[in-house]
Amino acid sequence: MRVLILGGTGEARALAAELAARPGVEVTSSLAGRVRDPALPAGEIRIGGFGGVAGLTAYLAEQSVDALVDATHPFAATISAHAVSAADATGVPLVVLRRPGWSAAPGDRWTRVPDIVAAAASAGALPAGCLFLTTGRRDLAEFAADGTHDYLVRTVEPPDGATPPRMTLLLGRGPYTLDGEAGLMGEHGVTALVTKDSGGELTSAKLAAARDRGIGVIMVDRPPLPAGVTAVPTVAAVLDRLGYG
Numbered sequence: 245m246r247v248l249i250l251g252g253t254g255e256a257r258a259l260a261a262e263l264a265a266r267p268g269v270e271v272t273s274s275l276a277g278r279v280r281d282p283a284l285p286a287g288e289i290r291i292g293g294f295g296g297v298a299g300l301t302a303y304l305a306e307q308s309v310d311a312l313v314d315a316t317h318p319f320a321a322t323i324s325a326h327a328v329s330a331a332d333a334t335g336v337p338l339v340v341l342r343r344p345g346w347s348a349a350p351g352d353r354w355t356r357v358p359d360i361v362a363a364a365a366s367a368g369a370l371p372a373g374c375l376f377l378t379t380g381r382r383d384l385a386e387f388a389a390d391g392t393h394d395y396l397v398r399t400v401e402p403p404d405g406a407t408p409p410r411m412t413l414l415l416g417r418g419p420y421t422l423d424g425e426a427g428l429m430g431e432h433g434v435t436a437l438v439t440k441d442s443g444g445e446l447t448s449a450k451l452a453a454a455r456d457r458g459i460g461v462i463m464v465d466r467p468p469l470p471a472g473v474t475a476v477p478t479v480a481a482v483l484d485r486l487g488y489g
């Protein structure tokens with residue numbers, strides 16, 4: 245049984261570890277290659293894009309892949325769409341793993357917005373202050389026209405495009421603690437948090453810290469799953485779908 249995992253998430257690594265430990269399973273994890281020093285999953289690894297749907301389709305056929313698991317980040321919409329098309333073209337079964345999104349708790353002051361453009365518009369309309377921005381380096385250009393606010397920006401890799409003019413940059417990839425996030429917000433005088441609904445526990449402490457400090461959150465909704473796709477929420481559910489439950 246040859247399984248290809250489209251990865252780049254903690255869940256993808258956990259799944260790779262589970263599958264690599266099972267006799268008769270050959271697991272390969274695919275990473276996009278965006279991070280210079282990625283956490284590496286168990287099993288085989290390939291790095292870099294496939295070359296669109298055609299490339300992924302050819303890879304599935306050439307490598308005699310028996311099952312494809314899309315365990316990419318909830319905001320990685322392009323590769324998820326490609327996975328559906330390549331699975332359709334080859335007949336390789338596809339399982340889509342998506343960790344659940346975050347839900348507001350009592351005391352939260354969230355404004356949900358549909359995309360990063362709407363997030364930048366909402367952020368720009370806030371009173372002057374310091375905005376803690378954790379939406380990722382590739383979305384920073386959307387905030388580059390905002391000269392009104394100070395931005396505390398945290399990314400995994402350094403930005404390589406336009407950034408907000410008044411920016412303090414932190415590099416990091418979690419996990420983060422409540423004390424750490426609360427301390428950071430206090431130190432920088434953060435007045436609002438702008439983030440996207442990634443879900444998961446590794447980066448959720450900022451939400452509790454914002455709640456405790458009475459700080460509003462602009463929350464970018466996830467892009468929709470490809471049409472007709474139903475995702476499963478856990479590694480255990482993927483194993484079950486693959487017949488290893």
Ligand code: NAP
Binds near residue numbers: 250274291319
């Ligand atoms: P994306 O916009 O959906 O994909 C853009 C292109 O990157 C794809 O067309 C594909 O290139 C390549 N690609 C993406 N994921 C790949 C993978 N796992 N293996 C091989 N090629 C891949 O993806 P993205 O948002 O840039 O995310 C890239 C990777 O980072 C994903 O694997 C995701 O799990 C991880 N990640 C993303 C975020 C986020 O916020 N977007 C956060 C944390 C981790 P080709 O068309 O050439 O095949």
